[in-house]
Amino acid sequence: MxxxxxxxxxxxxxxxxxxxxxxxxxxxxxxxxxxxxxxxxxxxxxxxxxxxxxxxxxxxxxxxxxxxxxxxxxxxxxxxxxxxxxxxxxxxxxxxxxxxxxxxxxxxxxxxxxxxxxxxxxxxxxxxxxxxxxxNQELEKRVAERTAALEAQTEQLRRSEERRSIALSAGGMGSWEVDVVSGRVEWDDGPYRIFGVDSASFEPTVERIEAMIHPDDRGKNTVGAIVAAGDNRFQVEFRIIRPSGEVRWCFGAGVISRDANGTAARINGVTVDITERKRAEERQLVLAREVDHRAKNMLAVVLSVLRLTKARSMPEFVSTVEGRIHALAATHNLLSATRWQGANLSQIVEEELAPYRTDHRERIESGGPPAMLLPATAQAVALAVHELATNAAKYGALSTESGHLQLVWRIDEQALIVDWVETGGPPAVEPKSLGFGLSIVRSSIEAQFRGGVSYDWRPEGLHCRLSIPRAQIAGPAPAQPPEADGSRGMPNRRSLSLAGRRLLMVEDEVLVGMMAKRILEDFGATVLGPYGGLADGLEAARSERFDGALLDFNLAGEFADPLADLLIARGIPFVFVTGYQRDSIDRRYANVPVLPKPLEAESLERVLVSLLDPPSRATADAQERRNRANSGRFPA
Incomplete structure (x- = not known):
């Protein structure tokens, strides 16, 4: 002491x-x-x-x-x-x-x-x-500590409740409790918002809430039906009709508490507004049906092109068919970018004329007011411009150094008017009968859309006018011409620009792989593959020696990320060949070239040469490719 x-x-x-x-x-x-x-x-x-x-x-x-x-x-x-x-x-x-x-x-x-x-x-x-x-001091200290602990617990509980309320609100959810015996219901803010009622004037009871459930969903989603099912946990989907008349989809989940006798006493649960999800599912179903419809239509168009195309030789046939299919593919890309809402006419024109602007940039003029064409119309117009350009390159203004092409359009009260005017080329002579290409122009515009097509075979060059009803215009669109990516089609003569190169190809579509392999071999490359799956591609990448690679981004449902990462780690250049848009591919591959399907031989050659050859060689080959393009890239 x-x-x-x-x-x-x-x-x-x-x-x-x-x-x-x-x-x-x-x-x-x-x-x-x-x-x-x-x-x-x-x-x-x-x-x-x-x-x-x-x-x-x-x-x-x-x-x-x-x-x-x-x-x-x-x-x-x-x-x-x-x-x-x-x-x-x-x-x-x-x-x-x-x-x-x-x-x-x-x-x-x-x-x-x-x-x-x-x-x-x-x-x-x-x-x-x-x-x-x-x-007394110890007691006061303990009282203070206990008070502080209670205050901290109260604050923690308040914050937890606040977080729960925020989370429920952010997720479009609401929590509730039902006293089964009395029918009394307690709601937080969420259910008032979901059911579209005012918390100040609406008193929730079992009867009032069940009266707001859609009659078609009411039978199995009442409190009595849920309790009678015998399970202690439940999940249900149902529709409600708000006082305003709006119908909303809801998801409910809860737990039933029972007394010692097994009688339901209380139900606690949450309700989620899933209207947007349901609408998305409906849109997805409609989109799936639309994609199926468009795919069948596209296959039908391609089949028609194959059956109706005429040529003097097999190389000419292949080149002509490829040009027409690539015209459809380019328009498909434009439509895909707008989720098939339509395609910008200016972009269609730039896509189809881009190969010719390489050598005739100053002699080709085009322009007109913004116009967004409906999907089917966009494909028809793209094919029409392609056929007119092909004809001009073989017989008209684009076949000479002095020729000039003007493609302009305007919109009046009745129609979209497109004028194709050639001057300075060989004199135009009206044929005894239209070839398949110009027949396509007339049939697609006149028969399909009830428009008008007129050919005027003037001495200075062909003048063609397309008249497309205004009903085929989805609306105005800003003109945003894409960058021209060179020519289309498979040239009749190949240079061995990839000679001595070994290329790994991983592609799950057999026909696409065969075609790409043939193109690369025509350029002098040695092709390893094509391998149809990710596992086979990875095994080949680890065991084989090669200079570069072509990868399909989606390989039978598996993304090519592991293979792409392996190639990046080893410093091997590669290119994606895919139907995906650039913005659908991970950003870490932003520097990897992406070539859309169907493949264009010239674009594939240009990209691979730029990846595999030093700049000096790429520069030296530029003139050769331009010469080949002028002589063989535009089919008749």
Whole structure:
């Protein structure tokens, strides 16, 4: 037990010594002061003092004055003070002492036992008081800690509830509780929002809520039906009819709490608004049917092109068919970019004339107001422009160095008017019968869209006018010509631009792989593959030696990412050959060239040469490719 301080104050050293001897048996810390000034200094220095013995009669300041001065300090207002007096004091002096705060008097001669007993009492009282204070402080500390813990738990619970509410709101959800016996329902903000009712005026009950469920979905989605099913957990989809008449789809999931007898007592759950998901599923179903329809139509068009194309030789047949199919493919890409809402006429024209602008840029003019054509119309117009350009390249203005082509259009109240005007070429002579290409132009525009096609075979060149009803225009569109990517079609003569190159090909479509392999071999390359799956491609990439690669991005449902990453890590250049748009491919392959299907031989050659050859060779070959393009790239 810690010792307590006992302050002894007397101006006579002998008396201090006697007090020290008498109180020494208590085993406490005795502190002596010979004057009031010394006593006040010691009090301020000492941590705590349990008892003070003060001589009443002292020079300058007596014991009563000193006691009053001690009491004025806030620390010593409850300090036990015992007066020691060697003279007989009057009753009034005693009262004065008690008023100041003295707790007892001791007269001289001092009886040691009496003094020790009185001091011991106040020491014990001091210790008890300090223990109580310590206990009170500990209790207050525990109360404060408990209060803080409760406040923290309350705040945590509040934040958790806030997060839950935000999450439910962000997910279009709402939570609820149903008292099965009373039919009382408790909602948070979510169900009010989902059901489209005002929380201030709408009181949710089982009857009112079930009345808002669509009649066709009400039978199996009532509280009674769910409870009767016997399961403790449930998930249901149903429609609701808001007070405004709007129909919304909802998903509900909940847990049934039962009493000791197994009777349903309470249901807790959440409701999610899944209207947008349902609409997306409906759009996806419609889109799947539309894709199926368009794919069959496209195959029918391709089959017609194959059956109706006439040529004097097999290379000419292949080149002609490829040109027509690539015209359809280019328009397909434009339509795909707009989710088949339509294609920009300006972009169609730029796509089809881009190969010819390479050598005739200053002699080809085109332009007109913005116009977005419906999908079927866009394909027909693209094929028509392709056939007119092919005819001009073989017989008309684009077959000579002095020829000029102007393709302009305008829109009046009735139709879209497209004028194809050739000048400066060989004199135009009206044929006895239209060839297949120009027949396509007339049949597609006149028969399919009830438009008009007129050919004017003038001495200075062909003038063709296409008239397309305004109903075939989806709306205005900003003209954004894409970059010309060179010629189309497979030239009749190949240079060995890829001679000595070993190329890995991974392609799951057998016919596409065979065609691409033949093109590459015509350019002098050695082709490894084509491999039809990702696993086979990876095995070949690890075991074979090759200079570059062609990868289909989607290999029978597996993306080519692992193979592409392997090639990047090994520093082997490659190109994606895919039906996907560029924005559908991961951004980490932003520097990898992407060639769309169906493949164009010239584009494939150009990309591979730029990847595999140093710039000097690519520059040297540029003129050769242009010469070949002029002589063989545009089929009749």
């Amino acid at each position: 810690d010792k307590v301080n006992i302050l002894l104050i007397d101006d006579q050293p002998a008396k201090l010594l006697s007090y020290e001897v008498i109180l020494g048996e208590l085993g406490e810390n005795l502190v002596k002061a010979n004057s009031p000034h010394e006593a006040l200094g010691l009090l301020l220095k000492l941590e705590d003092v349990a008892v003070v013995l003060i001589d009443v009669v002292m020079p300058q300041i007596d014991g009563f004055q000193l006691a009053a001065m001690i009491r004025e300090h806030p620390r010593f207002q409850k300090l036990a003070i015992i007066f020691v007096s060697a003279v007989q004091i009057a009753e009034t002096d005693r009262l004065r002492g008690y008023e100041i705060g003295a707790v007892d008097y001791v007269t001289v001669p001092v009886v040691p036992e009496v003094l020790r007993a009185k001091v011991r009492v106040f020491i014990e009282l001091y210790r008890k008081t300090r223990q109580l204070e310590a206990m």
